[in-house]
Every structure is written in C-alpha cells, then in structure tokens.
Amino acid sequence: xxxxxxxxxxxxxxxxxxxxxxxxxxxxxxxxxxxxxxxxxxxxxxxxxxxxxxxxxxxxxxxxxxxxxxxxxxxxxxxxxxxxxxxxxxxxxxxxxxxxxxxxxxxxxxxxxxxxxxxxxxxxxxxxxxxxxxxxxxxx
Amino acid sequence: xxxxxxxxxxxxxxxxxxxxxxxxxxxxxxxxxxxxxxxxxxxxxxxxxxxxxxxxxxxxxxxxxxxxxxxxxxxxxxxxxxxxxxxxxxxxxxxxxxxxxxxxxxxxxxxxxxxxxxxxxxxxxxxxxxxxxxxxxxxxxx
Numbered sequence: 001x002x003x004x005x006x007x008x009x010x011x012x013x014x015x016x017x018x019x020x021x022x023x024x025x026x027x028x029x030x031x032x033x034x035x036x037x038x039x040x041x042x043x044x045x046x047x048x049x050x051x052x053x054x055x056x057x058x059x060x061x062x063x064x065x066x067x068x069x070x071x072x073x074x075x076x077x078x079x080x081x082x083x084x085x086x087x088x089x090x091x092x093x094x095x096x097x098x099x100x101x102x103x104x105x106x107x108x109x110x111x112x113x114x115x116x117x118x119x120x121x122x123x124x125x126x127x128x129x130x131x132x133x134x135x136x137x138x139x140x
Numbered sequence: 141x142x143x144x145x146x147x148x149x150x151x152x153x154x155x156x157x158x159x160x161x162x163x164x165x166x167x168x169x170x171x172x173x174x175x176x177x178x179x180x181x182x183x184x185x186x187x188x189x190x191x192x193x194x195x196x197x198x199x200x201x202x203x204x205x206x207x208x209x210x211x212x213x214x215x216x217x218x219x220x221x222x223x224x225x226x227x228x229x230x231x232x233x234x235x236x237x238x239x240x241x242x243x244x245x246x247x248x249x250x251x252x253x254x255x256x257x258x259x260x261x262x263x264x265x266x267x268x269x270x271x272x273x274x275x276x277x278x279x280x281x282x
Contacts, residue, residue, distance in 0.1 A: 002160045006167045013171030020174075049175040062161050062183075062226065063168025066175050115173050118244060122167050125255045132262050137269040 003133070005061045006126045012052060012065030013119035019047045019068045020112040024105050031100040034081075036090045042098040044074040044105075074099055148272060152265045154192045158185060159258040165226065166251045169242050176238040180229040180247065188225045 023045045030042040052065040076099040084093030162183045172178040231241040 002157075002164050005164050006160070009164065009167040009171050013167075013173075016171070017174075049172075051172055051175055051178050061164060061168070063164040063166070063181075064172065065168060066171045111174065115244075118170050118173065118248060121248065122170055122251060125252060126163070126167075129255055129258055129262075132259055136262060136266055137273070 002062075003126055003130050005063070007123055009061065009063050009065045010119040010122040010126070012067060014116055014123075016047070016049055016066045016068050017112045017116040017119065019071075020049075021109065021116070023047055023071060024109045024112060027098075027100045027105050028102060028109075030098055031102050031105075032097070034086065034088050034095045034097055036088045036095065038078060038080075038096055041078050041096040042100070043078075044076070044098065044100045045071050046074065047071050145272075148268055149265055151193075152261050152268070155189065156258060156261045156265070158183070158188050158192060159254055159261060161188075162254050163251060163258065166247055166254065169247045170244065170251065172240075173242045173244050173247075174240070176240060178240050178242060180231070180242045181226045182229050182250075183225045184227060191225070 027044050033042050035041045048069040048071070049066055050069045052067045078099050079097040081095050081097060082093055083089055083095050086095050089095050162185060165181055165183055169178075169180045169182075229241060232243060232246075
C-alpha cells in the first residue's frame with residue numbers, strides 16, 4: 001500500500017525536523033553558558049539532513065524521505081570576554097562564551113516548526129483520504 | 141454479457157494508483173524541504189497514465205509481466221509509475237543558496253490538489269461499486 005509510504009515519508013520529515021528543533025532548543029538554552037576554558041565551552045550544534053536514498057533505490061518507495069546524518073558542532077570562533085570578577089574566569093581573567101547566534105537560531109526554529117507543520121498536514125490529508133478508501137462500497 | 145469487474149473499475153483503479161504514487165513523490169519533496177542539494181521531483185500524470193493504460197491493454201509488455209530468464213534478473217514490480225516517470229521540477233527561483241529546489245507552498249498546493257483528485261476517483265469508484273451492487277442484488281436494489 002503506497003499510502004502507507006506517504007505516511008512513512010512524512011514521518012521521516014517530522015523526525016528530522018524534531019531533531020532540528022531539539023538542537024535549536026539546546027543552542028538557545030546554552031547561549032549564555034560561560035566556561036573557564038576554550039575547549040570546555042558549549043558550541044552551537046546543527047543537524048545535517050540528507051535524502052534517504054537507499055530505500056528509494058531498493059524500489060520500496062518512489063518518493064524519498066529524509067534522515068539526519070549526524071549533528072555537527074559549529075567551528076565558529078568563541079566569544080572571549082575579559083571579566084575578572086566572574087567566578088568562572090580563568091587565571092588571566094577571561095571567560096568563554098558559546099558561538100551560538102541567537103538570531104540565527106530563532107530563524108532556524110521558525111523554519112523547523114513550519115516544516116514540521118507541513119509534514120503533519122501531509123500525514124493528516126493522507127489519513128483523511130485513507131478513511132475514504134476504507135469506506136469504499138459501504139452503505140447504500 | 142459477461143461481467144468484467146476489471147473493466148468496471150480498471151480506469152479509476154489505475155488513476156488512483158498513479159495519484160498515490162504522485163502523492164508519495166510530493167510527500168518526499170516536502171520531507172526534504174530543508175535538505176541541502178535535494179532536487180524536487182514530480183510525475184507527469186498524463187504521460188504516466190497513457191503508459192499505464194497501454195500496459196493494461198497489452199499485459200505482456202507491462203512491467204508486472206517481465207519474463208525472468210536469469211536468477212539475477214530483477215522482478216518487475218506491480219507499481220504503475222516507475223522511476224522513468226520521475227522528472228525533476230524546474231524551480232521558479234533558480235538558486236536558493238544550498239541547491240535545494242523545493243518550493244514548499246507550491247508543493248503543498250500540489251499535494252492537496254492530488255489528494256482532492258484522488259478523492260474524486262474514489263468517489264467514482266464508489267459509484268461504480270454501488271451500481272454493481274444494485275445490479276447484483278436480487279431484490280432490485282434494496
């Protein structure tokens with residue numbers, strides 16, 4: 001039944017967008033986490049999306065879903081701030097702030113939630129159609 | 141006159157299958173709306189339908205009736221649309237920066253449009269089945 005395939009594809013979309021929302025939430029929550037060493041500082045995380053090609057190649061589905069290949073940490077430079085009175089300051093009086101760009105994350109969040117919504121709509125339409133098919137030939 | 145159920149529902153059956161295939165492809169486009177480098181695809185319904193009907197008329201050449209002469213031959217599936225019917229969409233906006241050509245609003249509209257046409261086909265099928273039930277029932281349609 002290929003209507004199940006539609007459901008399956010939109011669920012991969014929801015899963016991927018969910019991961020993206022998760023990383024965004026984590027980034028925003030940790031936007032102000034300071035630390036006292038360069039290496040221990042939180043770095044912005046971003047998921048990497050890729051088309052789920054294997055199942056499409058195997059001929060199970062015509063359309064292809066999406067999968068999260070992995071999560072990469074941004075290698076943008078951290079913000080180093082001179083704050084000798086901060087309890088987290090190192091011996092030279094510096095604190096390290098994450099390289100999270102909050103404005104970017106907000107835009108990311110909006111995009112992810114819109115995309116999630118679209119996938120939900122696809123699943124919902126498919127469900128309604130499916131119900132109609134199940135009622136085929138019933139009643140007078 | 142022999143009752144041919146295949147002829148009764150044949151056309152709409154093929155149409156429904158093609159619509160499902162198209163919905164699958166568009167759902168894939170929407171799921172990959174944020175995948176870098178993904179190119180939106182679609183099925184040309186007219187071409188696919190023509191081919192499916194031709195296959196129906198001469199079943200020997202249909203993809204479902206492939207003759208296997210070697211164990212490594214791939215079995216032809218029963219799906220109506222094949223990967224040959226898939227075409228890449230020409231985007232309105234040539235470059236979005238990451239090589240993705242999915243236009244979410246347009247795809248959403250296409251998905252809903254295909255869904256509606258699917259429901260229309262199902263409605264036609266329903267009518268055919270009801271008519272057949274009426275013809276078959278002894279009490280004249282009670």
